[in-house]
Amino acid sequence: DSGVTQTPKHLITATGQRVTLRCSPRSGDLSVYWYQQSLDQGLQFLIHYYNGEERAKGNILERFSAQQFPDLHSELNLSSLELGDSALYFCASSATMGYGETQYFGPGTRLLVL
Amino acid sequence: GESVGLHLPTLSVQEGDNSIINCAYSNSASDYFIWYKQESGKGPQFIIDIRSNMDKRQGQRVTVLLNKTVKHLSLQIAATQPGDSAVYFCAEGEYGNKLVFGAGTILRVKS
DSSP states (O other), X not given: OOSOEEEOSEEEEOTTOOEEEEEEOOTTOOEEEEEEEOTTXXXXXXXXXXXXXXXXXXXXXXXXXXXXXXXXXXXXXXXXOOGGGOEEEEEEEESSSOTTOOOEEOOOEEEEEO | OOOBSOSOXXXXXXTTSOEEXXXXXXOTTOOEEEEEEEOTTSOOEEEEEEETTOSEXXXXXXXXXXXXXXXXXXXXXXXXXXXXXXXXXXXXXXXTSOOEEOOOEEEEEEO
């Protein structure tokens, strides 16, 4: 158990809908990262938040957004969902700003868009 | 763009043998490297890391080797066990930048 929690574990929804994925980092960790993992790709970095501020953006679509709250938990919002958004979404956390730090991953949210 | 790793090759080893998983990276400025293990249905789990000022680092049953000249990283697992069966990812990082993950290598351990 990494100490990172994610909810929900599974999510089934329809195209065009909007969902919110939630992540609680390890106790004391200030950075939260979001990743997408689909069958035909490896882990794709989406976005990094540090202490409530966006720090880096990766391959995140404009239909997706995220935020990190004062209590350091984070939410990833996916809107206008498409079939191709079906994937595993992982959250990871690290102690500080991220350089040279191990990222500890949560168990993931499996999203299925029908 | 920059990329790390291979396209999900599979390595099959006999239980008790040593395993070597390889990873090529393309960003010569990367100075931090990590190996992760991902079991089916679970999130990636940290195994071992190494900084660019080192060539070798050992953990419990695992060793990571870094060859900066040819931009190559390897993970050696001693006395491979069935519980080692998983997908292994290498990742690289550079100061101020995100980690970039490879596609992964499947390790299958035969009993």
